[in-house]
Amino acid sequence: MEKKKNKGMNLFRDWFLNNRFTVSLLNILLFFLIIWLFNEISFVLQPAWIFLFAVLPPIILATVQYYLMNPVVDFFQEKLKVPRIVTILLLFLLVLGLLIWMINSLIPLIQSQVDSLVRNWPKIWKSINNITQDLLHDSHFKGIKSNLFAAINNIEKNVFKSWQDTANLAISNISSAVSVFGVVFMTLLTAPFVLFYMLKDGHKLNAYLTQFAPRRWQDGFSSMLHDINEAVGSYVRGQIVVAFWVGIIYAIGYNLIGLPYGTALAVFAAFMLLIPYFGTFIALIPVLIIAAITSWGMLINVLIVFVIEQTIETRFISPFVVGNRMKMHPITTILLLIGASAVWGLPGVIFGIPIYAVIKIIVTRSFNYFREVSRFYNDEDLFETQNNSKIELNKGDIDNHD
Template sequence: MDNKTNLKRPTLFKDWFLNNRFTIFLLNILLFFLIIFLFEQISFILNPAWMFFCAILPPLLLALVQYYMMNPIVDFFEQKLKVPRTVTILVLFLLVLGALIWIINSLLPIIQNQVDALIKNWPNIWDTSVKTIQNLLHDPHLKGVKSNINSVIDSIEKTLFKSWQDTGTAALTNISSAVSVITMIFMTLLTAPFVLFYMLKDGHQLNGYLTKFAPRRWQDSFSRLLHDINEAISAYIRGQITVAVWVGIIYAIGYNIIGLPYGSALAVLAAFMLLIPYFGTFIALIPVLIIASITSWGMLINVLIVFAIEQTIETRFISPIIVGNKMKMHPITTILLLIGASAVWGLWGVIFGIPIYAVVKIVVSRSFNYFKSVSRFYNDEDLFEIGKENQTKLDLGDKND
């Protein structure tokens, strides 16, 4: 009978509170939000640190993007050809400087002239496209949708007018802000090359340096965590920029072959908009379709053919070879993430949402795996063995009675 008393099953308090996974999960969430609340209470201390971080962030980001593009080349020459990193870095800097000079002297004037002409003629292009749509609406078969399309056009015109008006007002009333932005751009362009040089020179030692601060038993796991984060960010940045460059080249060739007005400027726009996954391609296609439709129906068909060829080359060859599935994200996850990030942080959320998600995913998954390995709440086999052992003891107690 004493054995029964000592081995009686856990109480409801232990089952539903102390040994319950859901309860422990809720307590962790409560602690997480409590920490956020405490940080909010001491925001006056953190604000200077945040301002300092925002000041150094632009040159760091610019240098980081260039670092991930150049670092594989520096590593290759150092590891395979035994060329000192400093020599390779200086040669790369000279090549980039030469490419920039060539772009500024050759390509930039062409693109600038087309952009200036496009901005100057855009009101006429928009009015012509609106009149074309209204002429099509005179068809008796489209009478039912005429009012809806007209209301959509009016809404777009009002929105665009209000946006331009607000932008102009802000530009005139916030001269100090404009000066600060110009100063930030100048300082970013001035300091980013120096930051990039030292990133390329000593960046490969950062993993080992940061790992030293972790406890000895965690250093291997922490080093792998930093390596996975670095691989995820580098894969995203190199993949997106490389694909964007190739897409811009394909569009530039295609648009100039078919004779599309402002073809080079629209190709550059398509390359930049590709940095926004899924949505960027179709956003960049809107002005192209408008310009092609008011040029001629044949031009519109040619544009659609160029778009189909570009999409085939990009989806069949460029993206699988360069990007692949290194991010390991389902398309639905990507789309929902972009929608949510744009709603919270706007354009910056769209640009940085995916790499931030990839980093958070790696950290959370590794932390959860570690918690599962050390927590008895997820060690189901041990719990099963303990339950079998307790049940055996209870059965032996019954036999003894």
């Protein structure tokens, strides 16, 4: 009876307690059970989500500016021994001067071009229809004529319907519009104060967070926070600096060839470049349309400007500013953007890559730590065990021979 009991306990220990596969399944089950419990009590976390979404916009805006300004503040403090407060105040004055210049010079020019584009859009659309119909009269396009006409009618109906729905929604949700205006106002009002203290005390954040980690993990935890900060900072600075210079190149090129609404389209291209990979082609669509209805020569000039910009961006600006610090394969980036846009829309496209970089660093470091402490991945112990086994076998052979 005692032997059966011991045998049952051994089977239970071997197949349940000491079985890695069973333990892994239990951990996965517990993980999803915790997610289910949080979903069931989501009403408890509702105030926390409301608070988070209220404070997130100024924090995001301040964080973007922080990653642009902090290298300058660190350089003046470490190399030139200038106090951080002095450098921060000078940078704030410089940004204020740039904003005043933009309000007085650049914004009125862009606004006038956008207003002109909106007023002339019916004529532009009519010209597109005329060009399309001229092409369809060609005998080579007879096979797709009916399908293309149906597609154009569909686009017109959908565009009209979407504009009508948008107008109705805007009229029926004036309170929402007022709420959005309030969020924008509060973001612009509070972001400078958040930015000031981030620039002043941000370099202390790593040490502050590290002290809460267990003592044996503090070095690795501090190194992980440093890597996360470097990855996110490189991405933010790279995207914004590249977008700025691309906007400058397009503005110069479009104005040199005399493209209508060139400055507004260049600013649009700079903003669209914040959407990786796809932003460039999205920004090119209205440029090609306006160039095509202007003249075929203008279309060729636009394509020449695009080729020059892409050459400068890919050969000089991006390698110098961004480099390969994100260590992401282009296929991984494209698939990530497609998946993130399907799940979270535009915010997923914009924030998908830095979030992926943060998760990748955490998972990689956690896995490396697991390899160090786990017997399953301890190659040195395995090698020593195999060597000891070989020595014992050889010793046994010698004894048998004797």
